[in-house]
Amino acid sequence: MGSPEGAEAVLAAKFKTLLPHLDERQRRLAIGAEARSLGHGGIRLVARAAGVQEGTVSRGVAELELGQAPLGRVRRAGGGRKKATELDPGLLPALLALVEPDERGDPMSPLRWTTKSTRKLAAELTRQGHRVSADTVGNLLREEGFSLQANAKTVEGAQHPDRDAQFRYLNEQARDHRDAGDVVISVDTKKKELIGNYKNAGQEWRPAQQPVQVDTHDFPGQAGKAIPYGIYDTAANTGWVSIGTDHDTAAFAVASIRRWWQARGRHDYPQARRLLITADAGGSNGYRTRGWKTHLADLARETDLEITVCHLPPGTSKWNKIEHRLFSHITMNWRGRPLTSHEVMLQTLAATTSRTGLTVHAELDSGQYPTGIQISDEAIAALPITRHRFHGDWNYTLHPASHPPHPDPARQDRPPADACALITRHTLEHPDLTGMTRQQLSDLTRTLIPGLEERREQARHAARGGPRRVARGTGRKPTLTPADQILATILYLRKLAPQELLGQLFNTTAMTISRAVKDVRPLLESHGARIPASTARFRTPADVARFLTLGNIKIKSAC
Incomplete structure (x- = not known):
């Protein structure tokens, strides 16, 4: 019949055609006869080809060898042992409750912190009043789509923003x-x-049953x-x-x-x-x-x-x-x-x-x-x-000795003594910081200022509960001018610096910067102004000063 794989395929085709026309006894005898004719290993081969348990094939072989009449019995339709889930309708829900607590977050599951083997699951189900074996538990889990799974390394965790x-x-x-x-x-x-x-x-490939013999214990110290x-x-x-x-x-x-x-x-x-x-x-x-x-x-x-x-x-x-x-x-x-x-x-x-x-x-x-x-x-x-x-x-x-770093003190990698004093509003408008030319920044600022002032007036009207009592332009001046609010928001949306650092650069507080961002961001979105993130990140004013003074290495603009 050829190779075992070829024999199994031939038998499977024969059984597929013949067995549906036979009753239970006849099927058992037919597959038993095939197994006897194949000799050693025939029971396992026939069982795989017919899709039945090896015990069924063995029973057919035994009945043929006894030669008694009548050979076996014919079970009427619906006869035989009932499935465990039919005899105990609560078995399957109880099993699923044990194997799925991690997804549902059930902290009271008795097996939450132990290995969920079929033996332990069967023991716990029996303790709950559902008498079941470990093999039955394994069959039920496979029917419900479960399988043994290893951990999969797919979760990277928190990644750096840059x-x-x-x-x-x-x-x-x-x-x-x-x-x-x-x-x-x-x-x-x-x-x-x-x-x-x-x-x-x-x-690696070696003769069967001849692995390389190595020491049973690994002691790094030895x-x-x-x-x-x-x-x-x-x-x-x-x-x-x-x-x-x-x-x-x-x-x-x-x-x-x-x-x-x-x-x-x-x-x-x-x-x-x-x-x-x-x-x-x-x-x-x-x-x-x-x-x-x-x-x-x-x-x-x-x-x-x-x-x-x-x-x-x-x-x-x-x-x-x-x-x-x-x-x-x-x-x-x-x-x-x-x-x-x-x-x-x-x-x-x-x-x-x-x-x-x-x-x-x-x-x-x-x-x-x-x-x-x-x-x-x-x-x-x-x-x-x-x-x-x-x-x-x-x-x-x-740098090698023949190409030392630039000797200009302004270009050294040491932070200036008073970095904030060197950083003015003009320097904060630098295109490398804002991602746009100074003219583009000026045009955007003029476009947004009317809407920003109107938004500020509406907020104050709501806070007063009525119209203003003093003329516009009088009273306490805002900490940041509208132009400063727009510039600070752009720098923040560029992800150049946290609000605490921007507060230092604009001589104000992080809360003021936060309010400015809250007011300006909707105006930018309404005007379709997209502010892309920069590749630079600053933590101190010295970082900003160093960025503006070091010019020997060019970085890609984020415009």
Whole structure:
């Protein structure tokens, strides 16, 4: 009859045609006869083909072998055991109440905080007066569309408000470096690995029943360790992995980049004068790590490269190109294979490739990288670093000795002594802040002022409960002029700064800014004025002053 799959298909076609014309006894005998003719394994094969329980087939075989008359019995229509849900109408609602409390938020469910296995569900239903077995519970759940489900990693959590803007800015920087023939690399530390005869996740093809034998326990203190730090060249599609044996520190991260540059980078890009590094927001190459910036400054001085770093926003490390262009292929290449030594790990890394032509070089770094090294405020202040106008904490450039930062004090990355004193209303009308030219801002202001004044008059009329008693233009002056209210609202809708900071810049309170936004926003919407968000974010007046004085790095306008 051929393969088991082919035999099952033939039997299924035969049973589909024949069995509907037979009664219960005849069907049982027919499938029993087929099972006897097939020999070993026939019962299971026939049961699958006929869509019945294996016990039914076994009963047919037994009746044929006994040879007694009459063989079996014929059940009249509607006979046989009733379903559990028919005998106990309250069984199914009680079961659903146990398995769905999370969706309905039932805090009193007896199984809310325990594993809902079929055995525990059956025990709880029996305690409630519904006698049922674990197998019946499983059948009922499947009939209702339930199945065993694992957790799905789909909820990202709160995202940073500047996440998309940072990705746009990072892509612009990468495009600018590539177009100029400079270098763009993506860096990160891969998951630490144990070196020894330990289990490695995944599976690989081996003779049946002959898995690789590994130790039953993984004790990190007794095992060697490997810290893979990767550098991925996005243009050349090449990877470099340094295997550290000490600690994952900023010094180790920069040492890996230095080794890559000396061995590959300077030869692949002999004309390059700039290096762009895209890195995660945390870890040994995090934007808060002082050692990372300090060692990068040393690297910039040694290589005479202008090193720019753009960090991925918090919570987006899996979007780093090195993750899905290098690390994922490495993980697939050594899956199910114990990393018994550093040499095995290096050879496996070097053999990693992909259909797009990825090549990987791996080296062992047995250097010592102690932790707990402190970097003083003075050392950080002395670094040749320029923070970019957009999110200077995530984006910054370290200059080599031959290209120091601009010496003009007004362009230094230190906040002015009195930032608010340097910021006037004229500076707040700067096109980079408002997203429009000064003429466009002036025209919009003239258009909105009449409606704003009329709205203010209506509000005061309602508060007085009658007409004004003094002439217009007399009495207490408003804290903000109508033009200031419009300008403050535009800056707020541009998401440049919170209301507290805008209050400082306009010499008023956050409550006054809030009232201005409440009054002006409807007028902007009624006139069809769309205020797009900016890519810049400020937290202090010094940030605003620095943004207006630093001009060496251009950011994309949000107009």
